[in-house]
Amino acid sequence: MTELELIVDLHKQSERQGPGSEKDTLRALEVMNLPTNHDLKVADIGCGSGGQTISLAKHINAQITAVDLFPEFLDQLNEKSQELAFTDRIVTLEKSMEDLPFENEAFDIIWSEGAIYNIGFEHGLKKWKNYLKVGGYLSVSEITWITQSRPQEIEVFWKTEYPEIDTASNKIKQLENNGYSLVGYFYLSQDSWLETYYKPMQARFEHFLKRHQHSELARKVVEAHQAEIDMYHKFKDYYSYGFYIARKN
Numbered sequence: 042m043t044e045l046e047l048i049v050d051l052h053k054q055s056e057r058q059g060p061g062s063e064k065d066t067l068r069a070l071e072v073m074n075l076p077t078n079h080d081l082k083v084a085d086i087g088c089g090s091g092g093q094t095i096s097l098a099k100h101i102n103a104q105i106t107a108v109d110l111f112p113e114f115l116d117q118l119n120e121k122s123q124e125l126a127f128t129d130r131i132v133t134l135e136k137s138m139e140d141l142p143f144e145n146e147a148f149d150i151i152w153s154e155g156a157i158y159n160i161g162f163e164h165g166l167k168k169w170k171n172y173l174k175v176g177g178y179l180s181v182s183e184i185t186w187i188t189q190s191r192p193q194e195i196e197v198f199w200k201t202e203y204p205e206i207d208t209a210s211n212k213i214k215q216l217e218n219n220g221y222s223l224v225g226y227f228y229l230s231q232d233s234w235l236e237t238y239y240k241p242m243q244a245r246f247e248h249f250l251k252r253h254q255h256s257e258l259a260r261k262v263v264e265a266h267q268a269e270i271d272m273y274h275k276f277k278d279y280y281s282y283g284f285y286i287a288r289k290n
């Protein structure tokens with residue numbers, strides 16, 4: 042297995058592939074104050090194994106197109122969707138978020154938790170706006186500084202990993218400069234990193250290593266994830282995922 046295949050294998054059976062929780066998904070949904078009487082068209086981009094997709098299907102009257110690059114994640118979502126009898130409401134699509142086959146103004150809501158960074162926040166805002174109806178909602182979470190200054194070690198780490206990391210006020214400016222109006226913002230609590238993402242991931246390490254006979258590459262994957270967790274513990278007061286809910290003008 043390649044390193045990427047191992048990473049997918051480590052993550053595919055988890056509820057979520059990034060920080061977040063059902064509570065956060067519902068909080069973002071609440072901000073929208075959606076009509077309950079008609080079927081909404083929703084795209085969930087970078088859905089992973091669909092933790093938030095299932096929450097959306099449970100709480101709104103919607104047809105959801107859930108997109109991801111990796112079929113292993115979509116298989117997990119399709120299984121859950123069958124168990125919960127959501128197959129007529131959730132359609133999965135194996136595609137890159139950079140190259141989506143959607144028509145202009147096809148959706149009432151574009152949802153994306155912890156995934157827009159794959160093409161960059163501002164690029165994603167511009168590109169996905171075409172697929173939203175006027176007045177439709179964009180609901181995205183994105184790594185965000187939660188203080189105005191921070192230790193150099195974490196500044197350098199994130200600037201290397203993802204140079205677009207910024208404060209919420211600058212991210213909101215980008216939304217406004219690209220034809221959106223902000224309707225809500227909050228950032229994820231530490232529980233949404235630790236309880237629903239990092240702790241369940243750490244609990245899978247041992248079985249993952251066993252499955253891959255403690256190969257050098259498998260150990261490298263676990264070490265890299267542990268280093269990310271250690272970094273979070275050390276600097277969790279300085280960054281989080283910001284949740285941005287905005288309307289297309």
Ligand SMILES: C[S@@+](CC[C@H](N)C(=O)[O-])C[C@H]1O[C@@H](n2cnc3c(N)ncnc32)[C@H](O)[C@@H]1O
Nearest residue numbers: 057058059087088089109110137138154156159
């Ligand atoms: C951090 S995970 C978040 C998954 C899920 N939304 C969640 O919060 O649990 C990012 C997701 O983006 C997907 N992804 C990465 N690059 C992509 C691309 N170019 N197009 C579509 N999905 C992509 C990954 O497979 C992964 O499922």
